[in-house]
Amino acid sequence: MHDIRAIRENPEAFDAGLARRGLAAQSSDILKIDDARRAAIHAAETALAERNAASKQVGAAKAKGDEAEFERLRALVGAKKTEIAELEDQAKAETHRLNDVLMSLPNLPASDIPDGEDEDDNVEVRRIGSPRNFSFAPKEHYEVTAAAHGLDFETAAKLSGSRFVVLRGAMNRLHRALGQFMLNTHVDENGFTETWTPVLVRDEAMYGSGQLPKFAEDSYRTENGWWLIPTAEVTLVNSVAGEILDEGALPIRLTAHSQCFRSEAGSAGRDTAGMLRQHQFEKVEMVAITTPDQSAAELERMTKCAEGILDALKIPYRTVVLCTGDVGFGMRKTYDIEAWLPGQNSYREISSCSVADDFQARRMNTRYRPEGGKPEFVHTLNGSGLAVGRTLIAVIENNQQEDGSITIPEVLRPYMGGKSTVLPDGSLGD
RNA sequence: GGAGAGGUGCCAGAGUGGUCGAAUGGGGCGGUCUCGAAAACCGUUGAGCCUUCACGGGUUCCCAGGGUUCGAAUCCCUGUCUCUCCGCCA
Structure with missing residues (x-):
């Protein structure tokens, strides 16, 4: 399993390591997935933050006994539900995609071992x-x-x-x-x-x-x-x-x-x-x-x-x-x-x-x-x-x-x- | 194999569906006090991810995965592990 941060910081070194194993460069594909993943996470978390903020107000309204306000906020938060589910699924899918790639690639060879085929x-x-x-x-x-x-x-x-x-x-x-x-x-x-x-x-x-x-x-x-x-x-x-x-x-x-x-x-x-x-x-x-x-x-x-x-x-x-x-x-x-x-x-x-x-x-x-x-x-x-x-x-x-x-x-x-x-x-x- | 109980922070152990990352105690760390130590007192003490130059902000995590709900540590289902009793057995 590779460190996505290390790949982000130095994609050239990562590809060079793979090359020594006789494998094609992967970093640009991986970083694309990484970008998609981070964007998806960001979107999902933003939606969650909005929901959580509104949800707190729901609790407060309920505590105060303000039924009208409670119902209004309740509907608002409820409306977010499918949106959040979708965004979370997307973030999860991108994360899996990234992990699958990172899991399937071999470790990079140490710098002090000889190059060779077999x-x-x-x-x-x-x-x-x-x-x-x-x-x-x-x-x-x-x-x-x-x-x-x-x-x-x-x-x-x-x-x-x-x-x-x-x-x-x-x-x-x-x-x-x-x-x-x-x-x-x-x-x-x-x-x-x-x-x-x-x-x-x-x-x-x-x-x-x-x-x-x-x-x-x-x-x-x-x-x-x-x-x-x-x-x-x-x-x-x-x-x-x-x-x-x-x-x-x-x-x-x-x-x-x-x-x-x-x-x-x-x-x-x-x-x-x-x-x-x-x-x-x-x-x-x-x-x-x-x-x-x-x-x-x-x-x-x-x-x-x-x-x-x-x-x-x-x-x-x-x-x-x-x-x-x-x-x-x-x-x-x-x-x-x-x-x-x-x-x-x-x-x-x-x-x-x-x-x-x-x-x-x-x-x-x-x-x-x-x-x-x-x-x-x-x-x-x-x-x-x-x-x-x-x-x-x-x-x-x-x-x-x-x-x-x-x-x-x-x-x-x-x-x-x-x-x-x-x-x-x-x-x-x- | 049969029956039952339970999995909460470093440990022990609370927890009502709503400001709970989570009471309380212990431990650890820092400090006050002390010649020094103990005791006492005060403070502090989880991890991942996203974002930020940074300070910080956001988000997730109360065995795991699903579900119900506006909202789940708290309700439901499945898996898993542990414990108790019975049976069997190296």
Whole structure:
């Protein structure tokens, strides 16, 4: 949701921002609607003011018991009725028209992100860790013998179809360990408050964080109208919807370990093997609510928090800043963190950390009160910290051994009964 | 699932269809008093939109959306949320 005032004050900058997204200029159309809207509001309010003034006199006449005067004014005020209704309808219609346009346009890209058309134009900002040298051909996660025992796609297909998985034994324990490790790290070391939220939400929440109205086909909806969240960003961000927060309460840092549901419409044929792209997966999500002056620094901080998980797991990764053509609808700037997958011989997205500035805050009407000042919109940020299933893949592929076993990263061993290996038969070993 | 009650300002809590953005109390902020503090007293204390260089003016908002009325926080309808009781249940 854009700020109409900002567009009024600097239409050129607005159009320039859209242009960087590859979109046509909109400001002149928008300002026309804005003018029409303001004229309509003005007309309606003038009529209302007249009515209210006369209406007060009606009350006074009634109180005095002046029946003739009362009847005269009564008729006068009554005559205004249809006129006011019409003018109000018009003002409302123009306001809706304006909001529809402002709601449907994507956020403007931050000034410091690269121009580009698609993911090929993203720019790597750092690369951490070196891919391990294998003395054998590394396999994809579902081919590693130890993992294959615990990744059951056949049963999942029987239950639910494609893009689902049943996890068994050591694989599920590893999956569980990862989620717990991530959540604990963000809570104990990174200052986030752990949160458990519903995964079924109403329309308003999906609008607030920007999934609706444009991306309805990406999410699932229940028959009675709830949406299954595609990410806990929806619930964490919307947890402050409609509020005026104390400046002292900021930044608010929340994290949640949740199920996520995505229809993956439009990705038919992509990543069909293994559990890289699923309709249902787990993610540990980070969200921060900050003042405008802190949000840029918070994005760097949040990205570090996500990277820290991979550092601890000793998984090589690279961090890229998304170009204007790839950054998401509601976001100003995004860092993707891509983990090295030796089985695929490539880096694959495992986290995405973004700052929305006040884009979501406007949709949700979330503000804070600066010291002694008027309420202002907060800035919101969100990031994966990390996608649990994809991290499991990265752990499997990077720690696979020639005999088909998997070495368990040290930081996870406390969660694995102290064991250090998943043996080729799928059991845990010292 | 059944039955009932209710949603008013930062909080508690009044509110007769008519000068109600809303009594009163508490809290917050400012001040008086005090060596300082407490107490007491005085004042102040919501948000959005339109308009204005500004001071200011106008308008909307008493859960949300409709409706009745010359006029709605107050009446009616729908939705929604909360609470109580019964039933069921992880």
